[in-house]
Amino acid sequence: EVQLVESGGGLVQPGGSLRLSCAASGFTFSSYWMSWVRQAPGKGLEWVANIKQDGSEKYYVDSVKGRFTISRDNAKNSLYLQMNSLRAEDTAVYYCARGRTYYYGSGLGYWGQGTLVTVSS
Amino acid sequence: QSALTQPASVSGSPGQSITISCTGTSSDVGGYNYVSWYQQHPGKAPKLMIYEVSNRPSGVPDRFSGSKSGNTASLTISGLQAEDEADYYCSSYTSSSTRGVFGGGTKLTVL
Numbered sequence: 001e002v003q004l005v006e007s008g009g010g011l012v013q014p015g016g017s018l019r020l021s022c023a024a025s026g027f028t029f030s031s032y033w034m035s036w037v038r039q040a041p042g043k044g045l046e047w048v049a050n051i052k053q054d055g056s057e058k059y060y061v062d063s064v065k066g067r068f069t070i071s072r073d074n075a076k077n078s079l080y081l082q083m084n085s086l087r088a089e090d091t092a093v094y095y096c097a098r099g100r101t102y103y104y105g106s107g108l109g110y111w112g113q114g115t116l117v118t119v120s121s
Numbered sequence: 122q123s124a125l126t127q128p129a130s131v132s133g134s135p136g137q138s139i140t141i142s143c144t145g146t147s148s149d150v151g152g153y154n155y156v157s158w159y160q161q162h163p164g165k166a167p168k169l170m171i172y173e174v175s176n177r178p179s180g181v182p183d184r185f186s187g188s189k190s191g192n193t194a195s196l197t198i199s200g201l202q203a204e205d206e207a208d209y210y211c212s213s214y215t216s217s218s219t220r221g222v223f224g225g226g227t228k229l230t231v232l
Contacts, residue, residue, distance in 0.1 A: 035221065037167075037223075044124070044208075044210065044223060044224070044225050044226040045159070045161075045167065045210050045212075045223040045226070046124075046223060047212070047219050047220075047221040047222060047223060049219075050219070050220050050221060059218055059219050059220040059221075060218065060219065061218075061219045062218065062219075065218070095166060095167075100169060100172055100178065104214070104220065105153065105155035105173075105214040106155065106157075106172050106173055107155075107157035107169045107171075107172035107173070107178075107212075108157070108159075108167070108169060108212075109169050109172075109178060111166035111167055111168075112166065113166060114166060
């Protein structure tokens with residue numbers, strides 16, 4: 001059974017940093033694109049970042065470029081999101097998600113339960 | 122990286138059919154057959170309902186169908202059931218820097 005479990009969320013002050021982790025199990029982690037998607041309270045979904053199977057390609061939404069870094073450790077079956085210079089508008093539930101299949105674009109077939117990040121003083 | 126355009130809300134009675142539209146551009150919906158649809162119930166993670174425009178993952182009822190014409194994709198739910206009441210989001214591959222974009226979401230109310 002595919003499982004994605006996020007951790008690392010919490011309350012952080014504006015300008016602070018946080019590192020989210022996503023522990024994957026039940027599939028060959030190194031074979032899939034992985035993504036972070038966020039949802040601000042009462043708002044819609046927003047794609048945050050994507051990373052290719054071997055980490056050689058990474059893509060970010062403009063609003064987080066230069067502040068967030070997506071990475072993965074295939075040996076540890078883990079996905080990460082390093083978030084720096086956090087702003088109030090980064091407050092959201094952050095979901096880790098896996099592509100439906102190995103090639104990119106075929107939908108996010110598996111999602112974690114999400115971890116809440118709150119940026120506030 | 123503008124979000125795809127969806128109606129804010131739609132409604133229908135049990136047994137009826139509804140269609141949710143998702144309008145983008147030639148850089149996303151119109152340029153690729155990589156449109157997906159997600160269902161999200163309150164407090165839950167999204168669930169993939171349609172991938173690559175018109176394909177259903179295993180376990181998704183055939184009451185759910187997808188299509189695309191030009192820059193607009195559509196999700197149709199036939200034989201509406203109470204449990205279909207949820208938020209629905211479209212998404213597409215995009216040539217922009219994110220490589221993925223969502224619609225603003227549509228709240229489906231089953232009357």
